Amino acid sequence: DGGITQSPKYLFRKEGQNVTLSCEQNLNHDAMYWYRQDPGQGLRLIYYSQIVNDFQKGDIAEGYSVSREKKESFPLTVTSAQKNPTAFYLCASSIRTGPQPQHFGDGTRLSIL
Amino acid sequence: QQPVQSPQAVILREGEDAVINCSSSKALYSVHWYRQKHGEAPVFLMILLKGGEQKGHDKISASFNEKKQQSSLYLTASQLSYSGTYFCGTEKGNNNDMRFGAGTRLTVKP
Numbered sequence: 192d193g194g195i196t197q198s199p200k201y202l203f204r205k206e207g208q209n210v211t212l213s214c215e216q217n218l219n220h221d222a223m224y225w226y227r228q229d230p231g232q233g234l235r236l237i238y239y240s241q242i243v244n245d246f247q248k249g250d251i252a253e254g255y256s257v258s259r260e261k262k263e264s265f266p267l268t269v270t271s272a273q274k275n276p277t278a279f280y281l282c283a284s285s286i287r288t289g290p291q292p293q294h295f296g297d298g299t300r301l302s303i304l
Numbered sequence: 305q306q307p308v309q310s311p312q313a314v315i316l317r318e319g320e321d322a323v324i325n326c327s328s329s330k331a332l333y334s335v336h337w338y339r340q341k342h343g344e345a346p347v348f349l350m351i352l353l354k355g356g357e358q359k360g361h362d363k364i365s366a367s368f369n370e371k372k373q374q375s376s377l378y379l380t381a382s383q384l385s386y387s388g389t390y391f392c393g394t395e396k397g398n399n400n401d402m403r404f405g406a407g408t409r410l411t412v413k414p
Contacts, residue, residue: 250305293338
């Protein structure tokens with residue numbers, strides 16, 4: 192079955208550490224997205240990518256980095272510069288052309304130890 | 305850039321109707337609606353393009369008023385399964401650059 196896989200489901204980080212969240216899709220989608228979800232604030236866009244080797248910042252990109260070396264993969268690194276990283280992170284993908292539905296993964300919950 | 309949703313929360317009895325609104329200060333190209341149940345991923349409901357169209361999905365429908373930069377989601381004869389948080393997402397252009405509202409928590413009680 193086609194879909195988006197995020198791993199791990201739960202992640203704990205010590206202060207000062209970088210951590211990388213994985214997002215893999217087998218839907219053959221060109222566009223991929225990372226959102227952060229905090230209680231009462233909805234989904235806020237961190238980064239998105241429309242094609243391989245290209246990505247754009249969203250509204251809250253500071254303290255995060257991404258890469259898009261393969262069409263299927265869009266990992267997100269939460270760096271030590273992100274002062275409040277505790278949140279639920281959602282990855283999504285869509286067909287690139289035209290307004291298209293976004294398909295979401297099940298998310299990764301990141302917590303500070 | 306995030307659209308504004310209202311109300312923030314609504315509680316219904318089974319069979320009652322609800323309307324969720326989504327408005328933007330910018331001209332919109334499209335509006336998306338998603339539903340997220342607690343602890344799960346958001347699930348796509350429908351997309352509306354500029355042109356003032358209205359769409360339906362079972363007993364859930366939506367409208368898009370391009371001039372007012374607003375969209376409304378209509379839930380009629382609500383069922384227990386409708387419970388969840390509803391998000392609207394808006395695009396200003398055809399560029400995959402979408403922003404989501406803060407969500408409306410809908411609770412349907414027996």
